[in-house]
Amino acid sequence: MLAKAFEDFAGSIQVNNIEDINTKFISITKRLNLSYWETDSKTDHSYKVGSLGRQTAVKGVSDLDMLFVLPPNLYTKYNNYQGNGQSALLQSVKGEIKRKYPNTIIRGDGQVVVITFSRYVVEVCPVFERNDGSYTYPDSSNGGKWKRTDPLLEIGESKYMIEHTNENFKYVCQMVRAWKNHVGFKMGGLLIDTLVHNFFNRHPIYTSAEFHNYLSLFKDLFSYFKGLDKGQKYWNALGSNQQVYNKGGVFVEKAEDAYNELKDFNEDSENLYEVLQGLFGKNMPIPETLQKSAEGRDFTNTFLDKQQFIEELFPVDIKFSLEIDCEVKQNGFRETLLRTLLRNRSPLLINKELTFFVAKNEFEEKELPYEIYWKVRNRGSEAIKRNMKRGEILKGSETKVERTSFKGGHFVECYIIYNGVCVARDSIDVPIALDTYNSK
Structure with a gap:
């Protein structure tokens, strides 16, 4: 399966x-x-x-x-x-x-x-x-x-690796791109192909891998990524050995998150497909036998569910960094920023006004026209009971105002759309009146 x-x-x-x-x-x-x-x-x-x-x-x-x-x-x-x-x-x-x-x-x-x-x-x-x-x-x-x-040497080496690994090199490079596009961080394509190339050289056992080996493969791949030095300025590209720059090494932290999510799972683990879809996006299928609507398993659509996915509305090709944050207010007065609460593991209480805003938008530097879309998703038993799971993706501006109305592990996402393509995205958890939560 x-x-x-x-x-x-x-x-x-x-x-x-x-x-x-x-x-x-x-x-x-x-x-x-x-x-x-x-x-x-x-x-x-x-x-x-x-x-x-x-x-x-x-x-x-x-x-x-x-x-x-x-x-x-x-x-x-x-x-x-x-x-x-x-x-x-x-x-x-x-x-x-x-x-x-x-x-x-x-x-x-x-x-x-x-x-x-x-x-x-x-x-x-x-x-x-x-x-x-x-x-x-x-x-x-x-x-x-x-x-x-000298890109033709890179093309030649890539074609060799595709043939040498029975297309595993191609599929893994593509799945890493899908992970990058879904999680929403910038990582250049040549850097992806170079690091996957290095991974196969370090782990030749996966040269002949079959799809049933891919859970183990990605555990080892994310482990390899997270062990790299995020401060390293460049790697030598496959084939050409030209310098491929790191540009911040965000992928190292994202790989550590991915590894921690996957490390304890095996093929028979409960919620495995929920975790895989959380890493790779909607194109990672859920077997029909597991597509059940249940509290805490919010990854499938029920008949009344309004949730939309950006991949269904626009092509997604993340090339720019985006960061959103949120002002938490009470009676019109600013108390703090939501990411500060998340870092301090402080509770977010009911009846707060939340103003989500774009804190950093790298695409602005291009000085090209773009659009902003937002998604608010409510999760948990109260959202189900009130039929307020929401999840529509709507065009907006640089700010979006919401209120903390009821308990649940909600989240908000923001997307930058240019020329009909989603080129940047970010999300933030909104854990209302919960004791524990996970910050993205």
């Missing part, structure tokens, strides 16, 4: 818009070949890179990274450019793509040209081939400079 659940989970998170992405890839390649190589080839000089190129992307992926190799004489032209030659190169590529998509939002963004389609973007990085087979690409920031990249 557990093996079937993991197998179905793996199938449910595969990329589901690959045909549309491939169509855009081909049309952009053809346009750039016409512009720079005087050929109408749909394949020459162009490569899918990133998670799609490494075949580790999941459903909801919101970007296609592609390299386009330019004629070598253009490097001399833009390297000798008076001013920021790297920026001028990006503007040239932008202008040529605009000829194909005149009504589409296209912008230069530091190192790439970004084409915004509905629910995903294509990032085109123009490059020049070097003698060693790697590539030089433009970075227009701080006056402009050239940098080196």
Whole structure:
């Protein structure tokens, strides 16, 4: 039963818009070949890179990274450019793509040209081939400079690992992405693939794993992740050995939480599937024989349950950090912040006014339009008795006001939506009049 659940989970998170992405890839390649190589080839000089190129992307992926190799004489032209030659190169590529998509939002963004389609973007990085087979690409920031990249070695190593592990490498990389997207923290795709690659090298027993081994595999994987140094600045990428930066190491703490939730479970443990769904999201299936509505097992929908899941409304591809908090007030006066109560394990009493707010939104730095959605979920016997479990996902603003009306282990979630994709999320527990609770 557990093996079937993991197998179905793996199938449910595969990329589901690959045909549309491939169509855009081909049309952009053809346009750039016409512009720079005087050929109408749909394949020459162009490569899918990133998670799609490494075949580790999941459903909801919101970007296609592609390299386009330019004629070598253009490097001399833009390297000798008076001013920021790297920026001028990006503007040239932008202008040529605009000829194909005149009504589409296209912008230069530091190192790439970004084409915004509905629910995903294509990032085109123009490059020049070097003698060693790697590539030089433009970075227009701080006056402009050239940098080196070698993603084809990463793609080659990923393909080798997929074959060498009978696709286990691919599935585990994808499931880690699903965990990251559901829990809601930033962890780059190349870092995920690199660390999973390192894990398989350290634990070769899982090279030939089958789906019934995945509970043990993920216990060991989360144990490996939580043992890493969150202060380490970078790891060497699979295949290319280029530096992949850590950016805060939030995944280490999240992995420790995940390990602690899983460590004592076996295939026959009660509530195992509730825990797995709490880690990996709604796409982790619950066997039909276990889908029972009962107090304290709030993970399935009853006929009257209004709960919605963000994965059912928008593709989810977490790329930015989001943090929410809550002001706790009594009679209009602020008493404290909810996260302070959670840290101090102090009780949250009934009849308080709660003002939830966005404390940190990394996406704001992009200076692009976005929307905010909120979800309030009430749990426990009182919520069931009053038929007030709620759980709808509604569009809102940077604040949301609620009241502590009755006991229960409630929670609130917030989502940042850009171009029809959830790119950041956070949640906070609201344990009203309970002796114990868990802070996220």
